[in-house]
Amino acid sequence: MLRVLIIEDLPVNMLLMVAILERAGHQAIEAETAEAGIKLAREQLPDVILMDIQLPDMDGLAATRILKADPLLQAIPVIAVTAYAMKGDEDEVFEAGCDAYVTKPIRYKEFLAELEAVAARHPPSRPGALSDSAHTTLRRPPTDH
Numbered sequence: 717m718l719r720v721l722i723i724e725d726l727p728v729n730m731l732l733m734v735a736i737l738e739r740a741g742h743q744a745i746e747a748e749t750a751e752a753g754i755k756l757a758r759e760q761l762p763d764v765i766l767m768d769i770q771l772p773d774m775d776g777l778a779a780t781r782i783l784k785a786d787p788l789l790q791a792i793p794v795i796a797v798t799a800y801a802m803k804g805d806e807d808e809v810f811e812a813g814c815d816a817y818v819t820k821p822i823r824y825k826e827f828l829a830e831l832e833a834v835a836a837r838h839p840p841s842r843p844g845a846l847s848d849s850a851h852t853t854l855r856r857p858p859t860d861h
Contacts, residue, residue: 718742718835721762723753723779724797725771732822733766733797740828750779757789764835767814769798777812784813793838795830797822 720737724730725748734744745760747753750771757765765783769776776796783789796809796817809817816834818827 718763718831719745719760720831721745721747721753721757721760721765723747723750723765723771723776724768725749726768729768729797729820729822733827736822736824736827737831742831750774750776754779754782757783757792758786761788762792764831764838765792765794766797766818766831767794769796769800769809777808777814780812780814791838793834795834 718737720742722730722733722737722744724733724746730746730748734746737744745756745762747756750773753765753767756762767776767780771779776798780794780796783792783794793815794813796812796814797820798805798809798817799820806817815838816830818830
C-alpha cells in the first residue's frame with residue numbers, strides 16, 4: 717500500500733484519483749491548494765505526491781520546486797498531473813523536479829501504472845509499501861540536458 721498525497725483543486729478530479737487509489741489498495745491524502753499540500757507533505761511524509769499543475773494559490777511546478785528544495789521532502793517522488801501534453805510543457809515539468817507526469821483526462825490503467833512505476837523506482841522505507849515487483853513502464857526525464 718502506498719500513501720499518496722493528491723494536491724488537486726477540482727473536486728471531480730480529486731474524487732476520481734481518490735477512487736482509483738483506494739480501489740487499488742492505496743491510501744489517499746487530500747489537499748486542495750499548493751500551500752496545504754506542502755504542509756501535509758511535511759506532516760505526513762507520503763510515498764508519492766500527485767501534483768496538479770494549475771492550482772489556485774500557486775503554480776504546481778513552483779510548489780514542486782519548494783518540495784524538492786526541502787531536505788526532508790526532496791526524495792519523495794512527485795508526479796505532475798496536467799491537461800498539457802505539449803513537448804515544451806513536458807520539459808518544464810521535469811525541469812521543475814517532477815519525476816513523471818500523467819495527463820488529464822485520467823485513464824485508470826495508465827494512471828496506476830505510472831504511479832506504481834515511480835514508486836518502484838523510489839521505494840518507501842516503511843513496511844507494507846509497494847514492492848519492487850510493480851509495473852516497470854515510466855516516462856523519464858530527458859537525459860540530453
